[in-house]
Amino acid sequence: MDTSSGSTQLKTGSEVIQNRVLSEKDWKDKWEAKNIGFHESNVHEFLSEFVEEMVNTRAQIRIFFPLCGKAVDMKWLADMGHSIVGVDVSEKGLKEFFDEQNIPYVEETVPEIPGAKSSTGNISLYCCNMFDLSSSIIGKFGGIWDRGAMVAINPRDRERYTKLILTLMENDCRYLLVTVVYDPKLVQGPPFYISDTVRESLLGQSCNVKFLKSINTFTDRQKGWGLDYYNDNLYLVTLKSSS
Template sequence: MSTAVTLRNGVETNNAMAKRRKLEDTFSNKSKKPVEKGHKANGERDSIKDKCGLKKNQFGDLSNGFMSNGDWRKRWDKGQTKFHKPTYNDILLSYYDAMVNGKTKCRVFVPLCGKSVDMKWLLDKGHSVVGCELVELGVQQFFREQDIEYIVETIPSLTNGKLYKGVKHDIRIYTCDFFELNSTTTEGKFDCVWDRGSLAAINPSDRSRYHDVILDLLDENGRYLLDVFEVDHTNFAGPPNSFVKEDLHNLFAERCNVEDLKTRDAMNPWAKSWGVEYFIECVYMISFK
């Protein structure tokens, strides 16, 4: 079943409003209820020391939900990258115009980009694309699979940092720890940020740090298109980690306007295999006040 909110000029249709109310009635209590042994509704993670508190993650391993940099490298090495989608993301396609806000030549940042084909789509639209990915293997695969010639530079200001640059294409991808990035390192700020599940993938304890990096990179007139999830953590460790609407607003509302764009039931066979009762996709547009 797929339940989506339809917007016309930023306003939901009566039919969509009815669907949204039904979705919220079904899931709101579950998504806001604190869950023991692993996750709380506010996104903070409890300390889990005993094996009884471990749950399965999306990779099928018992986990406390915490992912280190080494854990992410291990997933790429093992080819456990089912989170990568070979097609353009429909959220990006739907809200692209709102994100670029009338600009024809934007500087677009894609955090924790992996080998996302969305970067090639944005590149083909005439934009300058900059990504950041911890795992170098994913970046190498992107350039190879998209048949883009590249060069590699070392970035002394970043720990083990490198910059993959297209030779004939206006794309650059930093391979480094995301939290080391700043607008000086990236040689300027960005008109747009396209965040497909990046904020949902990081450890909940790092959300404030993530917020600080993103807002440092975003231009004062920029638009931040964000795609996150509300996930049942009763039996599922994550990532993705649940991010309820109240927490998202609390994280950004002091400095930013947060526009709710879309809420839909995103349950699919893969998510169902995690043992979750609900998997809700939530889309927001964030801009400075």
């Protein structure tokens, strides 16, 4: 996430080039105002159906949740015996997760990241800008559940985001990525539309990307944005070096 703010939308013919920027403060304000329509109170349909695509018969793997918020998916996977590491800029969201899931936690400072906090246990959550993290701080992972991170990242930061994710992947990491499909000429986002071409430019050189499923997730919320269709797409991403 960028610390600047503002937004522009450039058009070239029928193509809309998104350059919208949300700051850390914008995201924190969303949590304070409870403007968190992106939060889901149940385990995501994709995760419950395709969890084995990520786990792949392995036990007690480390799973990374970028921009985790208070996702209930974290406890669901932790209850299976996996170790969860999440990150979000919203301290409110992280504390609400532990409170709502009745999980005791201890706050610690993170020496490598001034001002950052982490809550430790089988579920370790970092309160900081995700780009302040690295594999030297949080290690690498056998699984990544990206339900709404890549589509929330400012479009100009996608390449930086992808580079970070790639450095956090163990050789056998299995990364479940959810993107959204809608008419980007009508809505700027977030969540941001990521075309097949953009996804391929970000991941295609280093990773195998397998399409798993698409579901219609259109609701009155998206209708209120001026849309008439909205789908979630799920992909399994693995490093080419592991195949």
